[in-house]
Amino acid sequence: MSETEEAVAAEKESVPAADAVTPKVRRPKHWPKSSYDPHYDPVVDKGPGHNRDYAPTYWIGTAGTPPADDGPVSEDFDTDVAIIGSGYTGLSCAIHLAQNHGIEAVVLEANTVAWGCSTRNGGQAQISSGRLKRSEWIARWGVDVARRMHDEVTEAFEVFRELIGRDEIDCEPQEGGHLYLAHKPGAMPRLEKECALLNETFGYGSRILSRGEVHEKYVRDQEACGAMWEPDGTCIHAAKLAFGYLRLARKLGAKVHTGSPVLGWERVNGIHHLITPGGVVRAKSVALATAGYTPPGLNHVTRHRLMPILSNSIVTRPLEDDEKEACGFGTLSPLTDTRVLRHYYRMLPDGCVQIGSRSAVTGDDAENPKHLALLRAGLARKFPALEGIDLDYSWWGWVDVSHDMMPRIFCPDPGQSVFYAMGYGGNGVMYSAQAGRRMAQLVAGEESAAFDLPIFTSPLPSHGILTPFRRLGQRAMYYWYAFNDEKLGQKGRVQDEVPATDGGAGPSGGAGQ
Numbered sequence: 001m002s003e004t005e006e007a008v009a010a011e012k013e014s015v016p017a018a019d020a021v022t023p024k025v026r027r028p029k030h031w032p033k034s035s036y037d038p039h040y041d042p043v044v045d046k047g048p049g050h051n052r053d054y055a056p057t058y059w060i061g062t063a064g065t066p067p068a069d070d071g072p073v074s075e076d077f078d079t080d081v082a083i084i085g086s087g088y089t090g091l092s093c094a095i096h097l098a099q100n101h102g103i104e105a106v107v108l109e110a111n112t113v114a115w116g117c118s119t120r121n122g123g124q125a126q127i128s129s130g131r132l133k134r135s136e137w138i139a140r141w142g143v144d145v146a147r148r149m150h151d152e153v154t155e156a157f158e159v160f161r162e163l164i165g166r167d168e169i170d171c172e173p174q175e176g177g178h179l180y181l182a183h184k185p186g187a188m189p190r191l192e193k194e195c196a197l198l199n200e201t202f203g204y205g206s207r208i209l210s211r212g213e214v215h216e217k218y219v220r221d222q223e224a225c226g227a228m229w230e231p232d233g234t235c236i237h238a239a240k241l242a243f244g245y246l247r248l249a250r251k252l253g254a255k256v257h258t259g260s261p262v263l264g265w266e267r268v269n270g271i272h273h274l275i276t277p278g279g280v281v282r283a284k285s286v287a288l289a290t291a292g293y294t295p296p297g298l299n300h301v302t303r304h305r306l307m308p309i310l311s312n313s314i315v316t317r318p319l320e321d322d323e324k325e326a327c328g329f330g331t332l333s334p335l336t337d338t339r340v341l342r343h344y345y346r347m348l349p350d351g352c353v354q355i356g357s358r359s360a361v362t363g364d365d366a367e368n369p370k371h372l373a374l375l376r377a378g379l380a381r382k383f384p385a386l387e388g389i390d391l392d393y394s395w396w397g398w399v400d401v402s403h404d405m406m407p408r409i410f411c412p413d414p415g416q417s418v419f420y421a422m423g424y425g426g427n428g429v430m431y432s433a434q435a436g437r438r439m440a441q442l443v444a445g446e447e448s449a450a451f452d453l454p455i456f457t458s459p460l461p462s463h464g465i466l467t468p469f470r471r472l473g474q475r476a477m478y479y480w481y482a483f484n485d486e487k488l489g490q491k492g493r494v495q496d497e498v499p500a501t502d503g504g505a506g507p508s509g510g511a512g513q
Contacts, residue, residue: 040363056395060239069257070257072260078282080105084274117292117397129407153434154232169241178336206229215328274286286419292308310358312394313354317391327383355375355378419442
């Protein structure tokens with residue numbers, strides 16, 4: 001047992017019953033930092049650890065020194081609202097509780113600020129929420145609900161833009177829209193159909209681009225057979241965004257306690273008693289913002305309600321001039337392809353290229369070289385000039401995929417005053433700002449017609465008795481997805497000319513943004 005684990009075990013033994021008086025045991029205010037665990041797995045591990053260091057990501061390596069936080073919990077205390085999780089969602093919730101409702105919340109973080117996917121993602125903000133497209137919203141809920149869902153994510157992007165425009169948040173935003181690139185000819189008809197739907201049903205000015213236009217103005221992705229351009233898309237520096245949220249939340253009065261995992265949770269006389277190694281936090285309401293890192297035993301309302309999926313990411317060394325010319329990046333805005341096991345990629349402001357995709361099924365297999373090799377091969381297919389290029393960074397993180405592919409911001413039982421916001425399916429960079437705001441509204445008791453949507457009125461679904469077999473299904477689906485992505489639909493039309501269904505909208509900004 002490590003020094004930290006022994007300290008945690010000793011403290012767990014000293015934590016009193018939730019209804020006991022303030023303990024006499026003196027709790028340490030500082031805890032030794034634990035090393036990063038590359039094999040952590042939220043499906044099998046009891047929790048995310050205690051005061052663990054960050055994953056070795058590009059974002060952490062280039063963000064500079066993190067801002068000050070409030071350190072570990074070191075005594076018992078009371079608060080109106082406790083937020084568990086200090087990523088984008090938790091910090092946004094704290095910001096909006098203070099800013100809009102006058103509630104100064106306490107944020108509890110097991111490790112370091114934004115330790116989970118908020119510092120392990122690809123830094124892409126897109127106008128989406130969850131994994132489903134607009135056509136799939138219509139198939140599931142009908143046109144009227146789908147239109148209101150579109151209004152919700154449109155508003156969400158404005159909330160996100162307002163936040164990243166604050167003085168406290170310098171996350172290096174690069175706007176220019178989002179390119180959804182057909183990685184094979186068979187993907188173009190689907191993009192054309194979705195583009196027409198966006199324009200005709202939702203009044204959203206997306207546009208189909210030919211392969212030539214993609215290569216000339218945006219990027220020389222050698223797989224691209226054409227693309228759909230969406231007006232809203234921004235790339236950001238993931239850690240600088242999180243650190244900016246931290247600064248703003250604390251400026252507004254929130255407390256952010258790192259190194260404070262919730263080891264036990266009891267409810268006594270209507271008050272939640274959250275037991276941490278350094279003290280018991282007594283809260284009237286609790287908001288859960290733990291996403292793909294949610295411990296199975298944290299609370300029954302979120303137990304096995306998500307399917308954590310690993311996603312790998314790499315960043316190359318800075319490109320030489322001839323490599324830049326070959327890759328032809330004319331934009332710094334978000335790029336994704338049409339694979340189910342999609343690639344998300346971008347040129348970074350310092351001349352490096354970042355690309356990510358799905359990875360191992362389990363934490364134990366995360367370091368298997370084959371996953372890095374697959375990602376390298378994906379990079380080389382798109383940009384042959386980068387085959388074998390040296391890498392500056394390689395990392396992975398757990399994505400919070402819900403079982404029906406859509407997020408939830410929900411209160412399962414108003415009498416219990418427990419809330420959660422999670423399930424973004426890899427599209428949380430933007431929507432987490434709105435999800436945190438919406439969860440703050442729910443916590444504060446605000447009523448709004450905006451909440452009459454399925455993501456606010458229903459819980460995260462469960463796989464029930466199939467839960468123990470989810471990863472067997474995941475392995476099988478990965479084989480099918482890979483076959484579908486790489487073998488099927490290779491015949492078809494490369495989009496050499498722009499069809500008449502583009503809606504007439506042109507790109508905002510232009511090349512080079």
